[in-house]
Structure formats: C-alpha cells, structure tokens
Amino acid sequence: MTDATLAEGPARPQSALRRLMRRKLALLGFAIIAIVTLGAIFAPWIAPFEPQEQMFDGLTLEGSPMPPGEKFWLGTDLLGRDLFSRILYGARTSLIIGVVANGLALIIGTLIGVTAGYFRGWIGAVLMRFTDLMMAFPALLLAICLAAIFTPSLWIVAMVIALVNWVQTARVVFTETSALAEREFVAAERTLGAGTLRILFRHILPHLVPMIIVWGTLGISTTVLLEATLSYLGVGVQPPTPSWGNIIFENQTYFQAAPWLVFIPGAAILLLALSFNLVGDALRDVLDPTQRGRE
Amino acid sequence: MIEMKQTQAGAVTAPEPAQPVLSVEGLTISVRSEGRERALVSDLSFTLARGETIAIAGESGSGKSLTSLAIMGLLPPPALRVSSGAIRFQGEDLTRLPESRMRAMRGNRIAMIFQEPMTSLNPVLSIGLQLSEAIRAHEPVSKREARARALEALRRVRISEPERRMTQYPHELSGGMRQRVMIAMALALRPDVLIADEPTTALDVTVQREVLDLLRDLQSEMGTAIILITHDMGVVAEMAERVIVMKQGQAVETGAVSQIFTAPREAYTQDLLAAVPRMGDGSGAAGASPDAKPVARLRDVKVHFDIRGGILSQVTHRVHAVEGVSFDIMEGETFSLVGESGCGKSTIAKALTGLVPHQGRIEVAGHTMGGLSGAKMKEMRRDVQIVFQDPMAALDPRMRVGDLVAEPLVIHGIGTPEEQREKVAGLFERVGLTRDQLDRYPHEFSGGQRQRICIARALALQPKLIIADESVSALDVSVQARVLDLLEALKREFGIAYLFISHDMAVVENISDRIAVMYMGQIVEMGTRAQIFGSPQHPYTKRLMAAVPIPDPDKVREPTPRLSGEVPSPVYKLGTGPQRLMLRNLGDGHLVADSDLPAMPIETAAE
Numbered sequence: 001m002t003d004a005t006l007a008e009g010p011a012r013p014q015s016a017l018r019r020l021m022r023r024k025l026a027l028l029g030f031a032i033i034a035i036v037t038l039g040a041i042f043a044p045w046i047a048p049f050e051p052q053e054q055m056f057d058g059l060t061l062e063g064s065p066m067p068p069g070e071k072f073w074l075g076t077d078l079l080g081r082d083l084f085s086r087i088l089y090g091a092r093t094s095l096i097i098g099v100v101a102n103g104l105a106l107i108i109g110t111l112i113g114v115t116a117g118y119f120r121g122w123i124g125a126v127l128m129r130f131t132d133l134m135m136a137f138p139a140l141l142l143a144i145c146l147a148a149i150f151t152p153s154l155w156i157v158a159m160v161i162a163l164v165n166w167v168q169t170a171r172v173v174f175t176e177t178s179a180l181a182e183r184e185f186v187a188a189e190r191t192l193g194a195g196t197l198r199i200l201f202r203h204i205l206p207h208l209v210p211m212i213i214v215w216g217t218l219g220i221s222t223t224v225l226l227e228a229t230l231s232y233l234g235v236g237v238q239p240p241t242p243s244w245g246n247i248i249f250e251n252q253t254y255f256q257a258a259p260w261l262v263f264i265p266g267a268a269i270l271l272l273a274l275s276f277n278l279v280g281d282a283l284r285d286v287l288d289p290t291q292r293g294r295e
Numbered sequence: 296m297i298e299m300k301q302t303q304a305g306a307v308t309a310p311e312p313a314q315p316v317l318s319v320e321g322l323t324i325s326v327r328s329e330g331r332e333r334a335l336v337s338d339l340s341f342t343l344a345r346g347e348t349i350a351i352a353g354e355s356g357s358g359k360s361l362t363s364l365a366i367m368g369l370l371p372p373p374a375l376r377v378s379s380g381a382i383r384f385q386g387e388d389l390t391r392l393p394e395s396r397m398r399a400m401r402g403n404r405i406a407m408i409f410q411e412p413m414t415s416l417n418p419v420l421s422i423g424l425q426l427s428e429a430i431r432a433h434e435p436v437s438k439r440e441a442r443a444r445a446l447e448a449l450r451r452v453r454i455s456e457p458e459r460r461m462t463q464y465p466h467e468l469s470g471g472m473r474q475r476v477m478i479a480m481a482l483a484l485r486p487d488v489l490i491a492d493e494p495t496t497a498l499d500v501t502v503q504r505e506v507l508d509l510l511r512d513l514q515s516e517m518g519t520a521i522i523l524i525t526h527d528m529g530v531v532a533e534m535a536e537r538v539i540v541m542k543q544g545q546a547v548e549t550g551a552v553s554q555i556f557t558a559p560r561e562a563y564t565q566d567l568l569a570a571v572p573r574m575g576d577g578s579g580a581a582g583a584s585p586d587a588k589p590v591a592r593l594r595d596v597k598v599h600f601d602i603r604g605g606i607l608s609q610v611t612h613r614v615h616a617v618e619g620v621s622f623d624i625m626e627g628e629t630f631s632l633v634g635e636s637g638c639g640k641s642t643i644a645k646a647l648t649g650l651v652p653h654q655g656r657i658e659v660a661g662h663t664m665g666g667l668s669g670a671k672m673k674e675m676r677r678d679v680q681i682v683f684q685d686p687m688a689a690l691d692p693r694m695r696v697g698d699l700v701a702e703p704l705v706i707h708g709i710g711t712p713e714e715q716r717e718k719v720a721g722l723f724e725r726v727g728l729t730r731d732q733l734d735r736y737p738h739e740f741s742g743g744q745r746q747r748i749c750i751a752r753a754l755a756l757q758p759k760l761i762i763a764d765e766s767v768s769a770l771d772v773s774v775q776a777r778v779l780d781l782l783e784a785l786k787r788e789f790g791i792a793y794l795f796i797s798h799d800m801a802v803v804e805n806i807s808d809r810i811a812v813m814y815m816g817q818i819v820e821m822g823t824r825a826q827i828f829g830s831p832q833h834p835y836t837k838r839l840m841a842a843v844p845i846p847d848p849d850k851v852r853e854p855t856p857r858l859s860g861e862v863p864s865p866v867y868k869l870g871t872g873p874q875r876l877m878l879r880n881l882g883d884g885h886l887v888a889d890s891d892l893p894a895m896p897i898e899t900a901a902e
Contacts, residue, residue: 181296191648192703192752193670193676215576289736290692 013180018164018231019286031279035089040091047085052240054079065258066176073086077251083261087268093243097158097227098220098272101173104162106216109169110208116170117177124174131170139164147235157236161223169215176211180204210284221273244269315342316487317366317405318498318521321380324370324544331634332378336361336888339380342486346514347520350535350552352528352567354771355742358544363490365390366522367407368397384488392826403433406481409523410475410493417464422449422476423461429480435458437807448483449476452509470636471502477508486515492524499635499798504842507534526771529801529844530569532556534656540564572801572844574828587625590657590759590792591647591679596655598642602866608706610766616642617653618873624760624792631803632796633839634813637865640796642816644764645793648681660759677707681755684765686745690737696748697723697733701754710842722751726781740759744775750781754789762794767802779806811838815865821884832887 020026039046049055058066058080068075073172074083116127134142146160180186181204189199228245230236237243244265251261326335336358343349351359364370365377368389376662382389384405389397401407409415410700417425426445430436442461452475460538465473474494481489491510495503523534529815531538531552540548540563548561559565598617599608617639624630632640646653647662649672657664661680662671680703683689690699697719703713720730726747737745746766753761763782767775781807785791797803803810804824811821812835820833831837834863867873876888 035317184683184685185691186750187650188681188689188749189691189702190650191676191679191681193673193706193758194702195706198706202694204690288693289695290738 001288009026020282023286026282027045027279029275029282032271032275036091036275037095038266039088040095043085043088043092047088048086049081051081051085051089051242053127054081056080058082065254065261068249068260069257070147074264075258077247077261078254078258083247083264084127086247087244087265089191089267090244090247090265091244093154093237093241094224094227094245094269094272095162096154097243098224098276101158101161101227102216102219102223103164103218104158104219105165106212107166108162109166109171109215110173110212112166113170113173114177114204114208117174118181118196119177120181127170128174131174134164134167135171139226143226147230152235152238154237154241154262157227157230160230161226165219165223167228169212169219170216172211172215173208176208177204180207210288211282213287217273217276219239220276221269224269224273232272264278301879314344316345316523318342318383318385319362319380319673320383322362322365322377322382323379324358324365324375325378326375328374334378334544335375339537339541339544340547341546341549344486344520345520347517347537348514348527348535349539350523350531351539351541352525352531353541354526354567355783356543359541360590362491363492363522363524364539365778366488366490367401367405368392368394369401369674374389391494391698399433402481402486403484404486405488405490405492406484406486407492408474408477408494408748409479412470412477412497413465415477416473418465420466421462421581422468426461426476426480429439429633430483433484434613435620439779445479450477451482451513452476452479454479456465469502470498471505474498474502475504475509476504478513482517482519486519488522489514489519490522490524492548493526494523495530495633496525496527500800500839500842501635501659503530507536507844510534513651526847528568528772532545532846532848532850532882540567554850556846566773568846570773572772572776572799573807573846574711574801574804574817574840574843578712585628589623590626590660591624591794592646592656592658594621594656594658595642596646596653598644598646598651598653610869611634612866612868613872614875615750615816617646618865619875620813620816620818621656622792622811622818622821626759628794629786629790629791629795629806630791630815631797631807633800633803633810635798635839638812638813638883639816639865641764644681644762644794644796645767647684647760647762649676649677673707677756678759679762680756680758680760681762681764682746682749682766685769686742686749687737688751690745692737694736694738695734696740699737700748700752703752707756709756718755719751720756725754726751741774743770743778745794746770746778747781750785754785757789760794760812761791762796763796764796766795768799769796775802777841797828800840811825814871817873817888818878818886820886821878822881823883826881826885828882831880832885 010228020280055076058072060066065078066072066076066082072082074087077083077086085129112127112131116124143160143164146163147157150156150160186199186203189203225244227236229250231239231243231246232249237246239246247265248262251285252257255262299607318849319342320340322339323334326332333678339362341349351362353359361367361370361375366382370376377390380390384400390482391401392400405437420428423445426448427438427441432442439730446457450458454460454475454523455471458470460472460476468476470700476692486657494510507702508562510521511534523530533550538552540555541560542563548559548564549554551761555564556568556641559568591652597615597616597619600614600616602612602614603609604611606637620639622630632643634640639779642651645651645797647657647659653665659675662675662833681820691694697716700719700722701715704710705716709715710718722731723730723733728747728751732740737748749766767778772899779802782793786793795807796801807824809821809829811818813819813829820827820831820836827836828840831840878886879889880886
C-alpha cells in the first residue's frame with residue numbers, strides 16, 4: 001500500500017493473496033514448493049526407475065556408485081538404485097514429515113502455550129513445568145523410546161516427531177501470550193463484556209500468527225532432519241522406503257568417493273526449508289495489518 | 296580541569312555578555328522516504344545566551360524534539376539529517392563536527408534530560424556507578440574522585456539520603472527521584488547548555504513543582520543555559536524568558552514570554568493559549584439536577600493486592616490501594632477523582648469495571664456488583680464503560696476500527712450485522728469521524744482521532760456511566776480541548792454520567808460538577824467544584840493546587856514550602872493497615888478529612 005492509494009480515499013482492503021503475489025521471493029518459494037509437491041504426487045509417472053530397484057548397470061565394474069550421467073540423471077547409490085527416483089519418492093516422506101509432523105507440533109505447542117499464558121495460575125504452572133521437563137529431556141532419546149513402542153511407519157514417525165517438537169513453540173507462545181494478556185486492549189475487551197474464548201480467538205491468536213508462522217517454517221528443516229536421524233538409528237521410516245534424510249545417512253560414509261549422494265538430498269532439504277521460510281516471511285508481513293501504509 | 300573549562304567558557308562570554316553560547320541558524324532537518332526529501336523542521340533560527348532559558352513550545356509533530364536531537368547530534372541516521380543550516384556552539388558548527396568530537400561534547404558541554412527517566416537510566420547499574428561513569432567518560436579523574444563528585448551532584452539536586460541512593464538501582468527510586476538523578480547526571484559536568492525535553496511531563500504536579508524549582512535554582516547557581524521543550528504552557532510561563540512557538544516544523548512566533556502570553560501576534564499562538572485549561576475560570580458546567588438518582592454508589596470500597604514473599608510464597612504484605620472509599624455519582628453528573636499517581640484513583644476505575652476484585656459495596660444502576668454470575672456481570676457491563684488513557688494501547692492493533700467499535704454490539708448480540716454497521720457509522724459521525732474511515736486500522740489515525748474511536752466504542756452500548764481514566768492526558772492541548780468539548784456535548788445529549796479521573800487540576804476544574812481528592816487510597820476531601828476550588832480545606836488539596844503551573848508569566852508565585860522525601864507507599868504488613876480518615880461534613884456536602892495525614896511528607900527543605 002503506497003501513500004498515494006491511501007490519500008485517494010478509503011483504504012480498500014486488498015486481498016492478502018494479491019499482496020502476497022507481489023513479492024518475488026515469496027513467489028519463488030511457492031514455485032519450489034509446488035514443484036516438489038507435484039513431483040512427490042506424480043512420482044510413479046515421472047520417476048525413470050523404481051526407487052527400490054537395484055540395477056546391475058547402476059554400479060561400476062568395481063562396484064562403486066555411478067556419478068550423475070545420461071542414464072542416471074543424478075547418479076546411483078551404493079546399491080545401484082537411481083538417486084533421482086529415490087529423491088522423488090523421498091519427497092513424499094519428507095513433505096509429509098515436514099508439513100504434518102511440524103503442523104501437529106505447532107498446534108500442540110500453541111494450545112499449551114496459549115492456555116498456560118492466558119490463564120496462568122496453577123494451570124499455567126503445571127503446563128509450563130511439564131514443558132520445561134520435556135525440554136530438559138533429550139528429544140532424540142524420547143523419540144527413540146516412542147518409536148520403539150510403536151511399530152515405525154510414516155505416520156507414527158510423524159506423530160513421534162510432533163510429540164517431541166512442540167516444546168519450543170509452547171515456550172515462545174507462552175511468553176508472548178502472557179505479555180499480550182497484560183495489554184490494555186485485552187482489559188478493554190473485558191470491560192465490554194467479551195468472554196474468554198472471544199478474547200483468545202479474536203484478540204490473542206491473531207497476534208500470535210506471525211510468530212507461529214516463523215516458527216513453523218523454521219521447524220520444517222529441523223523435523224526433516226530429525227526424521228533422517230531417526231531413520232539412521234533404525235526407528236524412522238523403514239528402508240527401503242526412501243526419505244531425503246535416510247538417503248543422506250545411508251550414503252554418508254561414501255561422502256568422499258561419491259559426494260553427490262549426500263550433496264543432492266542435502267540441497268533438496270535446504271531448498272525446501274528455504275522455500276517455506278520465504279513464503280512464511282511474506283505471509284507474516286502480508287497478514288499484519290499494522291504494516292499497511294508503511295511499505 | 297573544571298576551573299579551566301569555566302575560564303574558557305568565561306572567556307567567551309565575559310567581554311560581551313550578550314554573546315550567545317549557542318546559536319541555531321536556518322536549521323532544516325529532512326527525512327528521506329521513497330526517494331523524496333521532506334523537511335520536518337525548516338529554517339529554524341534562534342540564539343541562546345548564557346544563563347538564559349528558552350522554551351520551545353508546540354504540539355506533537357511540531358519538530359521540537361527533533362530540534363533538540365539535532366543539537367545533540369543524535370538524529371537517527373540515515374533517514375533523518377540536517378540538510379541545511381548550522382548549529383554554532385562556541386564558534387564551532389556542531390552539524391559538521393565528526394562523531395568523535397561530538398561525543399566529547401555531549402554530556403560534557405551540552406547535556407540533555409529526557410521525559411522518561413526510567414528509560415534513560417541503565418536498569419542494571421547502580422545510581423552511583425552510572426553517575427561516576429558519566430563523569431569519568433569526560434574527565435580524567437580517579438574512581439574515588441568521580442564518586443565524590445557524583446555524591447556532590449546528588450546533594451545538589453536535594454535528593455534525600457544521597458549516600459544510600461548511590462548504591463540503589465533505578466527501579467528502587469520513584470519517578471521524581473529518577474528525574475533528579477538525571478538532572479544530577481546532566482549537571483555533574485557543569486555543561487554550558489542543558490536541553491530538557493519534556494522533563495516533567497511524566498511526573499505528578501507536586502513533583503513537577505519540585506523539579507522545576509530545582510532546575511531554576513541550579514541554573515542561577517551555575518549559569519547554565521536551558522532549552523526547555525514542552526507542550527505545557529504553564530511550565531513555559533513559569534520557567535522561560537523567551538519562547539519559540541513551533542508548528543509543523545516552523546517557528547510560528549518568537550518572543551519574550553510576557554509578550555507571547557499577553558499579546559500573541561499569530562493566530563496559532565492565540566489558539567494554543569486559548570486551548571490551555573486554566574484554573575480559576577471553571578466556566579460553569581451545568582450541575583446535576585437536585586432530584587437526580589445515583590447511577591453508581593460506592594460504600595466503603597477496599598481494594599487490596601497481596602504481596603507474596605518468603606520460600607513458601609505466603610502473603611506477607613498487602614498493598615492497600617483503595618481503603619474505604621465511599622461516594623455516589625448522580626445521573627448526568629461529572630464526578631472527578633484527583634490525586635497523584637499511586638493514590639488509587641485508577642484502581643477505583645478497575646474495581647467499577649470488574650477488572651479487579653474489591654471488598655465493600657459497589658452498586659451500578661441498581662445492580663450490586665460482586666458475586667454476580669457471568670451473564671449478570673455481562674449485563675452490568677453495558678451500563679459502565681471505560682475510556683483508557685492511551686487509545687493506541689486500548690485498541691487491538693490488528694482489527695479495523697469499524698469492527699472495534701462494533702465489538703460491544705457483537706458481544707452483546709445487538710442487531711444484525713447491517714444494523715451494527717449502520718449504528719457504528721452513526722457513532723463515528725457523532726464523535727467527529729467519517730464513515731469512510733471505518734475500514735482503517737488504529738495506526739492510521741492520530742492520537743486525538745483514536746481517542747474518539749474509543750469514545751465511540753464506549754458509547755455503543757448507551758451506558759449510564761463512562762469512566763474516563765486520564766483519557767485526555769496524553770493528548771495535545773488543542774486536541775484535548777476538542778475531546779473535552781465532545782464529552783461535554785455527549786453528556787448533554789445522552790445524559791451520561793462521567794467518572795473523570797485525572798491528575799490535571801485545571802482540566803478537572805473546567806469540567807467537573809463534584810470532585811474527590813484522593814491520597815494513599817483514601818478520600819481526603821470531597822465537594823462541589825466551587826467548594827473544592829473556591830475554598831479548599833485540606834492541606835493536601837491546597838498543596839496540589841499550589842503546585843499547578845499557571846500559564847501567566849506575570850503571576851508571582853507565593854513561595855511554597857519545598858518538599859522533601861517521598862510519598863509513602865501504601866504497602867502494609869499483614870494484619871496492619873493505614874489509619875482510617877474520618878470525613879467531616881462542612882455543610883452542603885463538602886467533606887474534609889479531619890486530621891492531617893499522619894504520613895504526609897510536608898517538611899521544609901534545608902534551604
């Protein structure tokens with residue numbers, strides 16, 4: 001929104017989507033996320049090979065993986081499987097983990113943080129001590145325990161990751177909410193007769209949205225990597241199902257001989273996380289009405 | 296070192312006493328935004344002689360604070376800069392001085408005190424350390440010597456128990472004491488020029504009085520020239536010799552203080568002076584009719600807050616914020632509560648709106664508060680609305696103002712969305728805003744407009760009582776006058792009663808029907824405006840009134856006793872409490888507390 005449009009008359013609310021579209025970086029992020037998503041959905045049709053197929057000509061005569069080339073676009077891995085196909089199929093796992101596990105973690109963290117921050121008293125004390133306890137407990141150990149109890153599958157792994165990753169969100173949301181609850185406009189709402197739910201949903205949550213978005217997008221790379229760690233320890237997504245994380249871990253010992261095997265999935269994780277960050281950043285600005293007229 | 300500097304300064308001024316210590320020539324400050332340069336202060340010129348006080352007066356946005364920052368070389372780069380003109384200080388142009396030289400100048404030759412002393416002091420360093428560091432930053436003295444000088448500076452600003460203050464931290468001091476520390480810091484190095492940017496705006500009147508007296512004494516003692524930046528014409532009249540009136544970055548009028556007040560040439564100055572509320576011209580607000588019924592009754596209301604301490608966090612002390620207050624507010628009446636900060640006046644507002652629990656009896660429009668069910672409480676809230684001091688804080692910044700004003704209607708389920716919107720639009724027009732502003736956000740409005748939005752929101756439920764908690768204190772005088780007019784008009788139109796809470800005695804006198812003076816949670820005097828302002832009986836009431844700066848430079852103030860010490864705090868050990876005051880009726884509802892307050896800190900200072 002520029003000064004000129006403001007001066008012309010009533011500030012016409014532009015749709016958030018249109019304002020989002022005006023940001024080039026956000027569009028780039030959008031495009032990358034779209035490509036990855038489409039790639040994951042249409043993997044069976046796009047992938048040149050089966051991801052599990054160990055091909056005879058996928059290895060050199062000495063038995064080492066093939067570098068990127070004409071037949072295997074991104075090379076092959078230690079077992080002679082096509083890396084491009086595995087990355088495509090792996091995107092399914094990583095997207096689900098990144099979006100679902102992370103989303104769940106955000107929801108749990110926000111609920112606990114808001115409840116503790118708004119009501120405080122003994123409810124807040126109990127919730128936050130529990131959060132602190134979870135924070136102090138090694139997340140990886142907890143994830144391993146949880147994953148050992150349930151038979152590992154993609155959805156169970158997503159759940160496990162959500163159950164260990166909500167803690168930071170809860171902490172930040174708690175701090176922010178307790179500050180917001182002290183603000184005068186909340187007192188003003190109360191004097192108007194607004195009930196607790198109305199205050200929470202209409203006046204506190206909207207203020208938390210930007211922060212939750214930032215945490216959410218930052219959390220994506222963390223969760224993708226946590227899944228990789230779990231896979232490496234054998235309690236994550238079970239091989240031979242590929243995920244970007246387990247591709248890295250399976251091949252990391254060959255890092256010197258076949259750097260593409262680590263570099264390419266690593267770059268994929270980075271790119272996806274970056275795209276979510278770009279979109280999240282733009283979303284935060286666009287959704288903040290107090291930024292209107294200040295651009 | 297000090298001696299040397301003084302002779303230097305003396306050498307400049309001695310042969311020609313009229314030689315200015317500081318001169319500003321054609322100062323223009325510009326901001327660059329969107330590739331364009333816009334002047335925020337344009338072509339400002341003035342000179343400041345040694346020992347003189349010049350006041351820069353104007354409303355917010357007039358560029359008065361920017362001017363002071365420019366003199367200090369503290370304009371925030373890169374957006375703001377001095378685009379032309381010069382600031383000459385002892386023959387040097389400060390605008391061209393490199394930062395390293397400027398740093399040596401700041402604090403040492405030109406010092407500044409700010410409005411909010413809490414934010415200007417470092418909260419994690421003791422007062423003594425901060426003072427001596429400031430001295431050591433400019434002069435090569437030993438730690439011990441710096442400490443001695445710091446203590447000396449604290450004595451000079453007549454702070455009580457200076458030795459103890461040296462070891463205390465900023466949060467342990469009251470606002471008035473912190474401002475004294477700031478003045479001590481500013482004057483420890485005997486600067487030639489002191490810039491005081493709204494030095495007393497955040498302080499209570501009686502404390503303001505002390506700080507102003509102090510500044511004047513120090514000035515006559517040390518010959519410091521003062522640039523006083525203020526919006527308060529009363530302070531201008533009392534302190535300044537010359538005045539610059541600024542409006543939108545331009546000096547509208549410059550002249551001797553008596554000339555500005557008695558014969559202002561420019562229309563803007565005349566308007567500004569006309570808008571200043573004055574004591575003693577309470578031009579009759581129509582009182583409530585004698586057969587009016589009370590809309591609110593308070594009987595022996597107490598509000599206590601627990602302070603927990605010890606390992607088991609038991610209640611060890613209690614803040615007796617409000618202690619046995621009783622009064623009635625009649626239909627269509629403006630009832631004012633006055634007193635200094637911490638006297639409990641805002642706590643009463645909170646108790647009346649159910650934001651804090653209370654003991655005793657509060658009745659609003661026939662309902663007794665306390666023990667009400669959720670639905671009943673909601674019902675009662677329709678009758679009492681509150682307008683807060685800071686409209687920006689009281690409006691949810693993420694909502695459109697139209698939705699904010701519609702909130703009470705939505706919450707109480709009044710009307711369809713179309714009807715609500717129509718009603719909100721009507722309210723907007725009633726408070727002097729326009730329909731097409733409904734879709735904007737709070738930050739797109741000015742302070743006065745935002746307060747109008749809050750008033751519109753308070754009106755939406757057609758309450759019987761509106762509590763105005765310092766609602767006009769944060770506004771510029773001209774805006775303040777217009778908002779007060781609006782409140783007055785609404786009162787006549789809708790028959791609303793107001794509980795008006797303020798520390799500004801002049802505003803209170805202008806709009807109130809009845810007034811209660813509070814001190815430490817209790818009422819010390821209550822009566823009609825004529826009774827309170829015409830014949831104040833209680834010494835505390837008298838003191839409050841004597842402290843108000845009078846916007847008339849010719850009025851000679853009677854010497855009032857200098858106060859020392861602090862307002863005692865209303866914190867008591869569990870099981871103990873304050874002495875209850877007995878109110879005596881002097882006739883016609885003029886009530887005065889019998890005894891002088893036991894804890895009142897009236898003493899004459901050493902001088």
